[in-house]
Amino acid sequence: MSRSTFAPRGSVAEIEQGTAFAPKLDEAGLIPAIVTDEADGTVLMLAWMNAEALALTIETRIGHFWTRSRNRLWKKGEESGNLLDVIEMRTDCDQDAIWLRVRVRGAGVACHTGARTCFYRAIGPAGTLGPMADAKDRRP
Amino acid sequence: MSRSTFAPRGSVAEIEQGTAFAPKLDEAGLIPAIVTDEADGTVLMLAWMNAEALALTIETRIGHFWTRSRNRLWKKGEESGNLLDVIEMRTDCDQDAIWLRVRVRGAGVACHTGARTCFYRAIGPAGTLGPMADAKDRRP
Numbered sequence A, B: 001m002s003r004s005t006f007a008p009r010g011s012v013a014e015i016e017q018g019t020a021f022a023p024k025l026d027e028a029g030l031i032p033a034i035v036t037d038e039a040d041g042t043v044l045m046l047a048w049m050n051a052e053a054l055a056l057t058i059e060t061r062i063g064h065f066w067t068r069s070r071n072r073l074w075k076k077g078e079e080s081g082n083l084l085d086v087i088e089m090r091t092d093c094d095q096d097a098i099w100l101r102v103r104v105r106g107a108g109v110a111c112h113t114g115a116r117t118c119f120y121r122a123i124g125p126a127g128t129l130g131p132m133a134d135a136k137d138r139r140p
Helices: A012-017 A051-060 B012-017 B051-060
Strands: A031-037 A043-049 A064-067 A072-075 A084-091 A098-104 A121-123 A129-131 B031-037 B043-049 B064-067 B072-075 B084-091 B098-104 B121-123 B129-131
Touching (some): A031 B043, A043 A051, A043 A064, B043 B051, B043 B098, B051 B072
Parallel strands (some): A031 A098, B031 B098
Antiparallel strands (some): A084 B121, A121 B084
């Protein structure tokens, strides 16, 4: 599957109501992908996919992304063993975002800091950050 | 609260482990915000915030965004009444994404199509789209 296998962007009705997958990539050729834990809905990370990562994720049902810091294709967990098994994959109304519901293999850790989720800090009313009340979502 | 009230970007350790909120906005001055239903974890939408929307959301605990199609500040639900009450607000390790856990007011609908969630279609193994098995997540 390559970029050319995705459908061309059609009318608004086709994009919003159709069955053709016509993802809208941004100027850099990327689309944001929200990754949640299929067991409890926790958002684990927000990552980016290029057309190749998107096609590989659809084909293999394992999460692939494009790392903007290292500027390369990234099979998440390729080194740590914490691969993402995709239970369900969705797109949104205008097909410019992806949602992956996953089960994390290995240690079950999604964040490079060792935390289960990258979202381990709350933004308080005063605009400062604090650890999550729930210990499972704290940075270890 | 204005852009200047956010902390400057510090060292990696400060950004990942600190209590100072130093959001990284992209070249367009925007940061992606994931919105989930606090009751069941469903991802309702992915939207974008500029510094003003971010500050207003922190201050008022009601979801504010920047609409890229209309190019203006957007108090989500200002017309429909489906305002987003923010139950919890988080940021991620590198502070370049926001997660809002919300309760949707009014009809409880987040998508402009009338669906509860913008993510009302699954991407199948063959790369085509289909409605969600769960009726509550289908486009009406």
